[in-house]
Amino acid sequence: MAQQKKGPVFAIFFCQQLDARQDINRRCLEKEFGSHIRFFPIPCSGRIEPLHLLKAIESGADMAYLLTCGEGDCRYGEGNIRAKKRVNYAQGLIEEIGLERKRIVLISKKIDAPVSIDILVREAIAGNDMLPIQWNGHNLQVDD
């Protein structure tokens, strides 16, 4: 993920059931945002784990989004309900370390018409008012 960043870096987790043309539709965003956007398709939003969201932030994202279908629309039953609870858990955890909850965002989209992932993501990014995270240092390797 981008290290020399001007604006925030976005990690977009999305349910693959949302948009049949997802690969084409996300490509224009990938071209436009370059290393500032990274997509993570998941077969059902219920497969998301808080760890995915935390790892995204730890490895450079300033915002992590999860795009799901609306409640009642999940083709596997209650994937998006589970997803909501896990997002909530991850938000609580980043809040405990002093990051804002709203760096992890759940976007549920009622599927009453074909959904285009690039439109959804553009709307989400347009609504973002968070700046890049101000890290105060690096961990990983400790010198003796």
Next chain:
Amino acid sequence: MITAERKPITEIEAMLNPFRRILVVGCGTCVAECAAGGEKEVALLSSALRMDARLKGRKIEVGEVTIDRQCVYEFINELTGFVDHYDAILSLGCGAGVQAVAGLFPKMPVLPGLNTKFIGETKETGLWIENCRACGDCKLGYFAGVCPLTRCAKGLLNGPCGGSKNGVCETNPDTPCAWQMIIDRLEGRGQIDLLQTIFPPVDWSKYEGKGPRKIEREDQRSGS
């Protein structure tokens, strides 16, 4: 199984503050089942700790490992050598696990990342209930497999108390009345006469008051 919950990050952070290389050790058995200290939770907490340190400008290194059981020497011994690189261990085992790990590595600070809660059962996904207080004198055979010491709010062996309403405990409407369960089950089995027995007060000497309890089984021990 033993159930536990993660401590707040601020408390964990305060314990870890003097150390720079930290090994987070999970336990793949009880605390993995209750989603507090298994491999996933080790990864999640480690990630949070690394980010926490970065936000505060602290340099730390967080290693992750999960062993099958933290309360059994053979499994803890897998950490031998591996732990030497670290300044402290954050154990995500139950209290027994923390102590067993600390026992094997007496020079290493071994800190608890969890609060151990109770012996319980996974009632449904994400719900664990206490159902045994380890009294040392199990009487479940008389009570249709429902422990009144643990699951009756008043711990009555000669219940019910008379305060239960519509099958729930008068002290807490979220708690099913253990005695209602006992009676329903015994009636269903045609064994209600088991309740003719009057139980004397519990002999708590089997439970506490003489230091840690132990079980010794000669047939299970090695050596002569």
